[in-house]
Amino acid sequence: MKSNGGVHRAARTAAFAVLRHTPRLRLMVRHTYWRVQRWRYERLSKGVTMDARQVFFEAYGGRSISCSPKALYQAMLADGRYDGYRFVWSVREKEREAAERELGDRTRIVTRGSRDYYEALAGSGTLILNTRLPEYVWPRKGQTYVQCWHGTPLKRLGYDVTIETSNALNTTAELASRFGLDACKWTYLLSPSAYTTRHLCDAFGLPEGKRGAVVIEEGYPRNDELARNDDVTLASIRKRLGIPDGRKVLLYAPTWRDDSYRAGVGYTFDYLLDLDLLRRELGEGWTVLFRAHYYIANRFDFSAYGDFVVDVSGVDDVNDLYLAADVLVTDYSSVMFDYANTGRPMVLFVPDRKHYDESIRGFYLDFDAIPAPKCETSEQVADQLHQLDAWPERYGDAYRAFRQTYCPHDDGRASERVLERVFRK
Numbered sequence: 001m002k003s004n005g006g007v008h009r010a011a012r013t014a015a016f017a018v019l020r021h022t023p024r025l026r027l028m029v030r031h032t033y034w035r036v037q038r039w040r041y042e043r044l045s046k047g048v049t050m051d052a053r054q055v056f057f058e059a060y061g062g063r064s065i066s067c068s069p070k071a072l073y074q075a076m077l078a079d080g081r082y083d084g085y086r087f088v089w090s091v092r093e094k095e096r097e098a099a100e101r102e103l104g105d106r107t108r109i110v111t112r113g114s115r116d117y118y119e120a121l122a123g124s125g126t127l128i129l130n131t132r133l134p135e136y137v138w139p140r141k142g143q144t145y146v147q148c149w150h151g152t153p154l155k156r157l158g159y160d161v162t163i164e165t166s167n168a169l170n171t172t173a174e175l176a177s178r179f180g181l182d183a184c185k186w187t188y189l190l191s192p193s194a195y196t197t198r199h200l201c202d203a204f205g206l207p208e209g210k211r212g213a214v215v216i217e218e219g220y221p222r223n224d225e226l227a228r229n230d231d232v233t234l235a236s237i238r239k240r241l242g243i244p245d246g247r248k249v250l251l252y253a254p255t256w257r258d259d260s261y262r263a264g265v266g267y268t269f270d271y272l273l274d275l276d277l278l279r280r281e282l283g284e285g286w287t288v289l290f291r292a293h294y295y296i297a298n299r300f301d302f303s304a305y306g307d308f309v310v311d312v313s314g315v316d317d318v319n320d321l322y323l324a325a326d327v328l329v330t331d332y333s334s335v336m337f338d339y340a341n342t343g344r345p346m347v348l349f350v351p352d353r354k355h356y357d358e359s360i361r362g363f364y365l366d367f368d369a370i371p372a373p374k375c376e377t378s379e380q381v382a383d384q385l386h387q388l389d390a391w392p393e394r395y396g397d398a399y400r401a402f403r404q405t406y407c408p409h410d411d412g413r414a415s416e417r418v419l420e421r422v423f424r425k
Helices: 005-021 024-044 068-077 094-103 115-123 170-181 196-203 208-214 221-227 230-242 275-285 303-308 318-322 334-341 353-360 378-385 390-404 412-424
Strands: 051-058 086-091 107-110 124-129 144-147 188-191 215-217 248-252 288-289 309-311 325-331 346-348
Touching: 005 208, 024 115, 051 068, 051 115, 068 124, 068 412, 086 094, 086 115, 094 107, 107 115, 115 124, 115 221, 115 309, 144 275, 144 412, 170 196, 188 196, 188 412, 196 215, 196 390, 208 215, 215 412, 221 318, 221 334, 221 412, 230 318, 248 318, 275 288, 275 378, 288 303, 303 309, 309 334, 318 334, 325 334, 334 390, 346 378
Parallel strands: 051 086, 051 124, 086 107, 124 144, 144 188, 188 215, 248 288, 248 325, 288 309, 325 346
Antiparallel strands: none
16 A cells, blocks of 8 residues: 555656646646746745845755855855855755755755745845746845856757757746746856857847846856865865775766656666776776766665765765866766866767757757767777876867866856955946
8 A cells, every 4th residue: 555655656746747748738737836836925025125135045946055156155154245144045855954064153044945935035135046046936126136057058958959858847948938037037147158158148048138237257156166176175075085095086977868757757867887897997996986967866876886986976066076086977067167177187978979969959069079088888988098198198288278268267266256246346
């Protein structure tokens, strides 16, 4: 017999399956939900006075304390000019305990979707997020909404996606309209480069006439920590991650696929490197740090690999992983642009490249121009890892040009410049 929780999950899975295949019903249900939530938000916010010195932060829909919102939060804590400010962090219920351990006394924590959450949204003079605001929440008059976003776009987004995919509960057009809705709310959009500015503005449908006032092209605050690339910091990070002394470190960080959604499960991932082969080829002198995208629902068991594979999917601060790694292996993830700030080698494992380019998202740039070997098999990846000493000669000039194009302002001071623009104008 199923428990109440099991019955509810089964009913939810069945409802999602119906909605996934009936777009008109899906839109009706979604818009009804938004209207109800909008009414709730307006009702709760009516008696809330907006505090110009209260700042609301959220990262990845409340999944963690991380990314550019965290970098800006920490910069404000460290700057005496913001001593009179109050801070609120939004997290999901399951992340609340971890947030309470991490955040200081000056910071109030609210559970996403709760009454406190809505009141904090309404009462904060500044909202700083790295994903979209809920569709039913609109900034109040006088509120500042800072959209940090969470990466340099490699794969197409929003209005730039022309391929129809079997995304979980959105057609390509539905998802694009939700991007466009968020852009209507922005006060500021953060960007690390002219390339990112152009493609994010296009993807979100931000009109040309607004871009000059909205875009702050000063680097990604989240990458400021990558400037602390010194031996003492690296040793501390590796010790904290449990990496044995003297090991070479491979960070393996694949992304998700839009067409790999399973009802009742989520997005699944089926392109894992052959870790048995890597262990045979690389030997005991290496540790693989595996970081799955937070959308990926697979449960990976690496216990058979001992300290050769460490699952770091739960580590909030990905900068620690970048700094700990001697080489990055990824596929179509924007982590490659952030990791480029370290100046270290990267290898691309892309066995489904043609399918991804032609049938899922497509790319904004010439994929062949990325300064890294493109491998279709685990054997090829292992072979490239044996050739890392030749990396500077093979890719050095192209890698420097890559960094200058995609992260020219990531110099360790992006948070400072962004805060100056947002709060000290």
